[in-house]
Amino acid sequence: MGKFEEMRAKAEELDRLDPLRDFKKHFEVPKGRIYMDGNSLGLPAKESIQGVLRVLEEWKTFNIDGWLKGSPPWFTMPEELGRKMAPLVGAQPEEVVMTGSTTSNLHSLVSTFYQPEGKRRKILADELNFPSDLYALASQIRLKGQDPSEDLILAKSRDGNTLDEDDLIALMDETVSVALFPSVLYRSGQLLDMERLTKAAHERGIFIGFDCAHSAGSVPHRLHDWGVDFAFWCSYKHLNGGPGSPAFLFLHRKHFEREPGLAGWFGYVKEKQFDMNITFEHAKSAGGWQMGTPCVLSAATLEAALDIQQEATIEQIREKSLKLTDFLIELVDTFLSDEPYCYSIATPRDHNRRGGHLAIEHPKEAWRICCALKARNIIPDFRPPRIIRIAPVALYNTFTEVWEVAKALKEIIDHREFEHFHKERSMVS
DSSP states (O other): OOHHHHHHHHHHHHHHHOTTGGGGGGBOOOTTOEEOBTTTSOOOBHHHHHHHHHHHHHHHHHGGGHHHHSSSOGGGHHHHHHHHHGGGGTOOGGGEEEOSOHHHHHHHHHHHHOOOBTTBOEEEEETTSOHHHHHHHHHHHHHTTOOHHHHEEEEOOSSSSOOOHHHHHHTOOTTEEEEEEESBOTTTOBBOOHHHHHHHHHHTTOEEEEEOTTTTTTSOOOHHHHTOOEEEEOSSSTTOOOTTOOOEEEEOGGGTTSOOSSOOGGGBOGGGGGGOOSSOOBOSSGGGGOOSOOOHHHHTTHHHHHHHHHHHOHHHHHHHHHHHHHHHHHHIIIIISSTTTOOEEOSOSSGGGBOSOEEEEOTTTHHHHHHHHHHTTEEOEEETTTEEEEBOOTTTOOHHHHHHHHHHHHHHHHTTGGGGSOSSOOSOO
């Protein structure tokens, strides 16, 4: 038995000692597949499927009365799920609400804080941010009568994969009104120092927000204690809410008196919402930043998904997540970095700099290697030009599965399996 094969025994021992090993039974894990794409779409919890069936039954039984008789009542479901979510991101219960989508929440929050005046007319972001965020920021600048080519400042990356907080802070000058960064970079998996960036922004009179889509549910945060002004995230990645499940937003309580930049009737003071007054009076909580009626059926998965997260605890999830990615880094560094394999890790090694997924680079064949992995029933995803993203999720992936992924990466090169696939990538990768 070779040294690589011996590492399987280490994986099996790590699985035996794993305090979260029993949580896998909560999930509909596809038979015969190794699912490593939970940073794009998490697997469904069995209890979440029951949640959808329960809401369908409520709709059938209560009809319109489900708004008050549902469990939880549909009318207050956004606030109820926000309170459940809050501990996972270090927020107070009233600071989080389930609403909208990631991008619609960005629009709502940035339109509240971005009020160009005098010298402060710019938004600071970065060139590695998820493109949807940058599209939205540019449109917010245009809506305020400004020019994105001049007023959207994008911090540059030194290496094409990561950001240096020193570079971001250096751009925080008296012309910047709002700064917006990802908590975890979607391509490389780098975790930014949110506390440091928030402190630096506030010292310079700048509002700061974070897109936490790639960290919520996998990395603990302390959004309230750090003083972050606002944040938003989806629920279908590490939170396992399902495709298109509603997003969340965080608003620090110090801003509850602000007027929402984009108003809608579900943001009205709850006790008066059906008074149908034509003058808007927003709830003095994150709930005031809701706009439209919640998607109750799409949200029905989230109660159970969040219950599972709370039972496992975000601290244990984070600890196992780091151990899983540590193990994969060890396998790549030890066995797959030299010729003929040439794999490398683009994600920072430091635990304080790493989110919940790994970016494995291959200089020439990343796309076709992803295709070959899928042909082996191992599900990664690809980010151009050369990143294979692997997301071992603490709640349902095992160390043995991580070893199997490394074995597949090795054999795909050994047997040149990637040559069976076209170089042109598909529309969804």
